[in-house]
Amino acid sequence: MYRIAKRTAMLILMFLLAASVSFAEESIPQEEPEQPVAEEPAAQEPATEEPAAQEPAKETKPEAFVMGKVKAKRSGAGTKLSWKRIQGVKEYRIFRAYSKNGKKTRIAVVRKNTYKDVRAKSGKGCYYFVRACKEVKGKLVKSKAARVKAKPIYRVYIETGHGRRENGQWDPGACWKGYQEAKLMIPIVKQMTRFLEKQGVYVYTDAFKGNCYNLDKTRKIIKTKEISAFVNIHCDAWNQPSGTLPLYKTKEQKKLAKALNKGVHKYVKIKDRGLCRRTDLETLNKVKVTSCLFETGSIRGDNKVLRKKTKAYGKGLARGLCTWMGIPFRG
16 A cells, blocks of 8 residues: 555656646747848948049140131332231231242241232242231240242333422533423323333332422432432533433443433434443443433434433333343333
């Protein structure tokens, strides 16, 4: 009995122990297995790029511009240049040369788009070069020069002998029976001028102003002009022989005198007294260009020719001068 009670007690104890363990397992929550936590990336500081080493700024040349076409046209005693105006241009620089690749001489700086040159050498063709200049960003920019070729212009000075002095007094020159040298020469010089102008020669003269310049004033004018020759037209005194008498001093003056005399005798029937060398005349000594004093005849002995044959005389003188200058004469 005792054994049965002991065994029963043992069973009850075992049962209670099992129940308590079971209750303990149910009351203690089991920890869930830890999930691997994804690490947040560390906050990165914004990368500061170091500034790249800058190269020194290259100095840029102002953009070049083009000078347009230049035109050259004969205008009176000179050559007129013209071109299209360029916006923003400060000035135009003009150069002259007597050959395509010859030495260039600056002759003018202008703001207009035209220029007239009357100082080119008489009888010589030349080239003109025009360059435009303007300011860009404080710097002067020059265009490439535009080139144009100009034809030669021949210029001469023909003076009627004697006439009005600088003090206003009239100098008649040689006189005979009311005829005056200063007045007889005017029609001849006018005709000579007209024939020369037909050949394209530009003539400076006082014949169309009533012979108002004497030699002193003429010399002053010639100093400011570019001319090929100076011809002083006279007639000889009443007591001198009939016939032409060109006066000269130098070899080149002699060539001019000879050409003038030959031209006259082609158209006018008049005696020929030959050529005469003189060293005492201002016309031949004090004028900077080749000159000749041409005695057309005696105011008495050749009076009729000098009055009636003015056109033929003027034509002959013009022809002789053109021959000396190398210009074809077309009467």
